[in-house]
Amino acid sequence: MIEKSMSGSTATQTGDAPVRELVRASTRLILEQQAPSGAYPASPSFSAYAGYSWFRDGSYIADAMSAAGEIESAERFFDWCSAVLTSRADQIRHIVEESRAGRPPSDEHMMPTRFLLDGSEGNDDWWDFQLDGYGTWLWALAEHHTRHGRSLDRWTDAIALTVDYLSCSWERPCYDWWEEFAEHVHVSTLGCIAAGLSGIAAMEHLDRERKSAALTATSSIRRRVETDGVRARHLTKWLGTEAVDASLLALIAPMNFLDPLSPIGGETIAAIEDQLTVNNGVHRYLTDTYYGGGQWPLLSCFLGLAQESAGNRSRALELLEWAASTAEDNGDLPEQVEEHLLDAAHLQPWIDRWGPSASPLLWSHAMFIRLAAALGITKHPHTPHSRPQTNDKGL
Ligand code: BGC
Numbered sequence: 001m002i003e004k005s006m007s008g009s010t011a012t013q014t015g016d017a018p019v020r021e022l023v024r025a026s027t028r029l030i031l032e033q034q035a036p037s038g039a040y041p042a043s044p045s046f047s048a049y050a051g052y053s054w055f056r057d058g059s060y061i062a063d064a065m066s067a068a069g070e071i072e073s074a075e076r077f078f079d080w081c082s083a084v085l086t087s088r089a090d091q092i093r094h095i096v097e098e099s100r101a102g103r104p105p106s107d108e109h110m111m112p113t114r115f116l117l118d119g120s121e122g123n124d125d126w127w128d129f130q131l132d133g134y135g136t137w138l139w140a141l142a143e144h145h146t147r148h149g150r151s152l153d154r155w156t157d158a159i160a161l162t163v164d165y166l167s168c169s170w171e172r173p174c175y176d177w178w179e180e181f182a183e184h185v186h187v188s189t190l191g192c193i194a195a196g197l198s199g200i201a202a203m204e205h206l207d208r209e210r211k212s213a214a215l216t217a218t219s220s221i222r223r224r225v226e227t228d229g230v231r232a233r234h235l236t237k238w239l240g241t242e243a244v245d246a247s248l249l250a251l252i253a254p255m256n257f258l259d260p261l262s263p264i265g266g267e268t269i270a271a272i273e274d275q276l277t278v279n280n281g282v283h284r285y286l287t288d289t290y291y292g293g294g295q296w297p298l299l300s301c302f303l304g305l306a307q308e309s310a311g312n313r314s315r316a317l318e319l320l321e322w323a324a325s326t327a328e329d330n331g332d333l334p335e336q337v338e339e340h341l342l343d344a345a346h347l348q349p350w351i352d353r354w355g356p357s358a359s360p361l362l363w364s365h366a367m368f369i370r371l372a373a374a375l376g377i378t379k380h381p382h383t384p385h386s387r388p389q390t391n392d393k394g395l
Contacts, residue, residue, distance in 0.1 A: 001307075002211065008020070008178055009064070013217035014129065015087060016108075016377050017320040018324065019320065019324060019372055019377050019378075020370060020372075020377065020378055020390065022085040022324055022331065022346070022372075023369050023373075023377075023378045024374045025331045026069060026141070026316035026333070026365035026366070026368055026369050027068055027184055029331075029332075029362070029367060030061060030064075030065060030070075030362055030365060031040050031070070031363055033362060034073060034076065034077070035053075035080075035117040035118075037080050037083075037104075037117055037119060038076035038077050038078075038079045039053035039058065039077070039080045039115070039117040039118075039119070040053055040057065040058045040061045040062070040077055040362055041053055041116070041117060041362065042045070042054050042057045042058075042358070042361065042362060042363065043335070043358040043359070043360060043361050043362065044360070045356050045358075045359075045360075046108055046261075046335075046354070046358035046359070046361075047355050047359070048354045048358075049358055050215040050369070051116055051117060051122070051123065051303055052114045052115065052116060052117070053080070053114060053115060053116075054113055054114045054350060055081065055113060055114070055118055055131060055133025055134060055136065055137055056113065056130070056132055056133035056136055056177065056364065057362065057363040058077055058080075058081070058137075058138040058308060058368065059077075059081075059134065059136035059137040059139070060140070060363055060366050061077070061135060061142040061362055061363060061365075061366040061372070062074040062077040062078060062137075062140050062144070063143055063144070063254065063366075063370065064365075064366035064369040064370040064373070065077075065146070065323060065366070065369075066140070066143065066144045066147055066148065067370055067373040067374075068367070068369050068373060068378065071144075071148055071150065072193070074140075074144055075144075075150070078137070078140075078144070078155055079154075079155075079157075079344055080119065081158065082154070082155045082157070082158035083119055084115055084119045084378070085157075085158040085161050085162060086157050086158050086161065087109055087119065088111070088367075089157070090163060091109075091111075092111070092161045092164070092165050092209060093112065093161075093164075094169075095109065095111075095165060095169070096164045096165060096168050099168040099169060100168055101294055104168075104169070104172065107128075107129040107174070107182070108128075108129070108266045110128075110129045110160075110169070110174075111129075111134065111165065111226075111232075112126070112128040112129070112158060113126070113127075113128050113129070113130040113133055113175070114126060114128070119263065120240035126179070126367075127175045127179035127180070128175075128178070129174045129175055129182065129210070130174055130177075130179065130189070130350070131166065131170065131174050131189055131192075131193060132173070132176075132177060132186075132188065132193065133191040133192075134162050134165060134166055134193070134196070135166060135189075135192035135194070135195060135197065136192050136195075136196060136255075137196070138159065138162055138163070138166075138190065138196030138197065138199060139160065139195045139196040139199045139200075139224070139255055141155060141159070141194075141199075141200065142199030142200050142201065142202065142203050143254075145203055146169070146203075152203060152205050156205070159200060159205065159206070159318030160206070162196075162208075163197065163200065163210050163213065163214050164213075166193050166196065166197060166217065167197070167210075167213040167214060167216075167217045168196075170190065170193045170217055170220075171224075172185070172187050172223060172312070174186075174189065175253035175380050176188065176237075176238070176245070177189070177245075177247040178191060178248070178285075178288075179245070181238065181283065184237075184238035184239065184240075184241075185239045186237065186238045186239075186245075186247075186249050187229040187231070187235050187236055187237065187238060187239065187245075187248060188237075188247035188251060188290060189223055190221050190224065190225055190229065190248070191221075191225070191235075191248070191251035191255065191257040191258070192250070192251075192255065192257075193221060194217070194218045194221040194222060194225075195251070195255040195256065195257045196324070197214040197217055197218045197391075198214070198215065200214065201214040201215050203336045219344075222390075222391075222395045224239070225395060226391075226393060226395050228240055230264055230393075232267070232271070233263060233264060233267040234264060234267040234268040234270070234271040235248045235251065235258065235268045236248075237285060238275070243285060243286065244268070244271045244275055244276065244285070245284065245285040245286065246272055246276050246282050246283065246284055246296070246302065247284070247299075248268055248272070248304070249268075249269070249272060249302040249305070249306045250290050250305075251304040252268065252269065252305075252309060252310070253302075253305040253306045253308065253374070254305055254308035254309075254370065254374070257395075258394050258395060259390055259394030259395075260306060260309040260310040260311075261310060261394070262390075262392075262393060262394020262395075263393070263394070264394050264395065265306075265310065265394050266310065269303070269306050269307065269310060272303060273303070273310060276299075277296065277300075277303065278340045279339070280300055280318055280319055280321075280322035281295025281296075281297075281300060281322060281326075281337065281339060281340060282295055282296060282297055282299035282300045282301055282302075282303050282319075283296070283299075283301065283340075283342055284296060287342070288342055288343075289342070289343045289346035290339075290346070290350065291336055291347055291350045291351075291357045292338060292339055292341035292342070292343055292344050292345075292346050292347030292350070293341055293342030293346065294337050294338050294339070294340070294357075295336060295339060295340055296335065296336045296364075297322075297323040297326045297333055297334065297336075297337070297364045297367070297368070298323075298335075298361070298363050298364045298366075298367040298368075300320075300322050300323045301319065301320065301323050301364075301368055301370065301371040302367060303319050303365035304316040304317075304319035304320050304323075304371045304374075304375075305370065305371055305374055306337070308374050308375060309321065309374075313375065315344055315390060316371065316375060317354075317375065318376075319371070320368070320372060320375065320377075321366075321373050323364075323368050323371070324368070326364075328359065332359050332360035333359070333360055333364035333365050333368060334357065334358065334359035334360070334361060334364065335357050335359065335361040335363075335364060336357055336394045
């Protein structure tokens with residue numbers, strides 16, 4: 001276990017004004033960087049990400065912008081996702097037909113995780129087959145609709161394609177949030193898919209057949225997670241391991257897949273606090289070596305969201321404050337910081353390969369906005385949580 005220390009303070013040391021200022025600067029940065037197509041670039045300057053938009057990053061960014069009242073920006077991103085999907089309708093229908101016929105296409109023929117800002121695929125090799133982002137975009141749409149009462153009609157075709165794609169693919173192993181370990185079925189990926197399918201099914205937007213397919217897949221995912229994705233009373237990184245991963249926090253909040261007050265919710269937060277958190281900075285997972293395995297401000301914000309939803313406001317404020325402390329002099333929030341590395345020997349090889357790690361990372365800015373909103377420090381149009389009925393395990 002790695003050592004950690006937590007102060008017992010109950011308010012931000014810096015006060016709300018600097019937090020509000022960083023939220024304003026973050027919102028401005030995201031608006032400035034949003035492409036005319038609606039895509040949010042993951043990081044405008046980092047060599048390996050520049051020019052690309054991810055469904056995962058972008059959907060959390062859109063959710064943060066929606067929570068901040070930036071309705072048009074969020075919807076422009078949803079338009080971009082919709083165009084990406086509908087322009088590939090034939091490919092998606094083919095995947096669905098073949099999968100239903102028992103001949104699932106190989107991973108290279110599945111949908112990529114990222115696209116160029118104009119919606120095309122680009123020529124760079126990537127760890128592309130990841131399913132979570134498609135669930136997260138459905139979830140973000142449902143949250144936006146609930147929050148602002150906006151119609152989902154203009155995305156109907158893209159929603160239907162996504163529901164069909166996920167309903168027939170969710171059981172497949174694929175790369176995780178960190179674009180690694182393609183041989184496993186990842187619990188956070190399953191949770192993102194279930195949150196998306198159940199969220200959109202609750203919006204009464206789907207035809208009867210699709211709604212039933214979405215709800216059937218959601219129940220099967222919950223059963224699978226309960227059976228194979230819980231060990232030592234907490235959620236696990238993938239099915240069948242005991243390890244945890246900080247991406248699991250998103251399933252507690254903001255995605256509401258797991259009840260924060262359930263025993264499994266509480267133990268999952270505790271395991272990530274104990275195993276992955278050092279002085280308020282959160283690591284991805286214990287054996288991480290990417291850029292030496294540093295601490296990710298966006299993950300401290302996810303931990304803050306989970307703690308806030310479990311009623312631990314003072315802990316959430318500490319985490320928000322730590323995330324703010326990682327801002328560079330110009331206000332940019334990085335992907336990760338090097339204050340505490342899990343494997344320092346791996347830092348330089350990554351710098352040699354791709355240059356210094358990503359900064360600014362728009363997803364870091366978005367999670368800061370989202371946590372500040374959840375804490376009521378900045379604008380937070382109320383989102384009634386629409387949790388499906390869960391069992392006594394909180395799943
Ligand atoms: C992370 C992904 C992220 C991508 C773009 C990668 O290093 O592992 O989760 O989507 O960067 O930000």
